[in-house]
Amino acid sequence: MNTTLRLALCATALALAAAPALAQVHRSNPGDADAKTVLDMMPGKAKLTVTTPAFKAGEQIPFENTQYRTNTFPGLSWSKGPAGTKSYALIMQDNTLILRGAPILHWTLINIPASVTKLDAGMAPTGNPAGSSYGPNYMGAAKPYTGPRTPPGPGDDYHFEIFALDTTLPDPGTDFSVITKAMEGHVLAAGEVVGHGIADPNAPPPAPRPAAAATPKQ
Template identity: 35%
Template sequence: MTFRLSSTAFAHNEAIPAVHSCDGRNISPPLSWTKPPVGTKSLVLIVDDPDAPDPAKPKMTWVHWLLYNLPPTAGSLPAAVADADLPVGTLQGLNDWQRTGYGGPCPPVGNHRYFHKLYALDKVLADLRHPTKVMLEQSMKGHILAQTDLVGRYQRHH
């Protein structure tokens, strides 16, 4: 079976509902995934936007959410997941607002793509004490067994 990530809030390459953005309640979308490959010891979730600040002239990738050491048995995250409700053992990294937790789409202009990337790792990562995406990706090198992506789109209507 293929390792897959999905959401009941939006389909792959479809619009993310405003409730999950800065225009709404800014709550994380519900996410669920199929069983990771044999040998998976932990999962990493990275949500980022490679179209910042303007899809016509992207200059950076904006990081919205970093979770690591999710247990391979978790299977899902509910909508609006609170820190206290994350699966036991899950640690968080810093997003580009310099805080932990989910930060929803809030693009200044254009229709942006939001990549929800789930990685299956062959090890549990050390506590990196709120790492940046670069630090987290560095620690994952050589340990990725599988990856699955779910892309959502969001455009603000001013």
């Protein structure tokens, strides 16, 4: 399957996935094609080194950086892109859980200026770099950092991916495919840091759903 088709499938799954659609989620298996991230499909010609002060690559994401607690942004740093870099794009995906045939999209931040190679820990929703903008995630359009809320079980892998681009990207609205299509052929370098999320054992149980109203007798 070519890259364009894969990205179209990815976009279909990730673009407008509202919360009720999460009932359609299933766990991936090693090697599943639908578990490929955008980085898997567009690795670029060079590699960026991506780190976070919150955790080491492959280790557990602190609960403070998840929706279970304060949903605090963990912070990211990356090596400078090659000559010709005009902007960076950040994409966060959970490829352990699959929604409608693709990894769940947690966060996108596009048009990060080429002069920026760091996002501070604790960055506020309105604290993104000047000129950058939030793209869609599984909750809708223009969403700030939306950390993990990993369900009970063995845990999920969360990919914080950075792409150095020789272009800037259009406003995608709710359509993630606008981002991936505009990126195709423009990735100069890319890299990621992966953290592992688990369910918070001290989290309160979810609120019960309201009981359905009784149907009046005719």
